[in-house]
Amino acid sequence: MFDNLVVELGPWSWWLVGLVLLAAELILPGFFLVWIGLAGIIVGALSLLFWTSAFWVWQVQWLVFAATAVITALLGRRYLYNENQVTDEPFLNQRGASLVGRTATLDQPITEGRGRIRLNDTYWTVRGPDLPVGTRVKIIASNGRDLTVEPA
Incomplete structure (x- = not known):
């Protein structure tokens, strides 16, 4: 049945696969099916070019689809999750580093x-040289939950 559908639709079957995956992204959260759907559309475009060629058998199409899905997922991740983005709040989720x-x-x-x-309404554990209560200290580093201090 699926074989007949692919034969009847020809190269458009990959376009259909790509569009179904893009539609599934609207239903399922995660922003991952977009890249696989894009790979299906790319293989569909290649199928329009190579459909009558002898080397463009279904095995080659699936290999090209798998490779294109991996490449588009990696490129999409690199594009979306660029660590060098400039922001107006660089310490938004790094409360200790902001101190x-x-x-x-x-x-x-x-x-x-x-x-x-105590800073504002929070008590922080600090590391540093031995000092008495009431000493003013300057925060010089943050490593997770603890702050490193030195006398101010």
């Missing part, structure tokens, strides 16, 4: 390299 350069007063002493400060 680097600020000063605060120690809420608990730093003993054995660890202490606490």
Whole structure:
């Protein structure tokens, strides 16, 4: 049945596959089927050119489709998730990194390299040299949950 459909539609069967995948992207979240659908449309365009050629058998078409799907997915990912994008809020989801350069007063002493400060409404664990309560410190680095400080 599927073989008959491909034979009857000819090179347009790949266009149909591509459009079905693009339509499926509207229903299923993830923004991944777009690239596979685009690969189907590209193979459809190649099929229009090579349909009567002896080398353009279904096995070659599937190999070209698989390779094109991988290439379009990688290029699409590179295009969409470019890490070098300029933004007006570079520390949007990096709260600790946004605190680097600020000063605060120690809420608990730093003993054995660890202490606490309070910034706004949050207590932060800090690392640094041993200092008494009330000392002004400057945040010089952030590594996840802990802040590294030095005397201000």
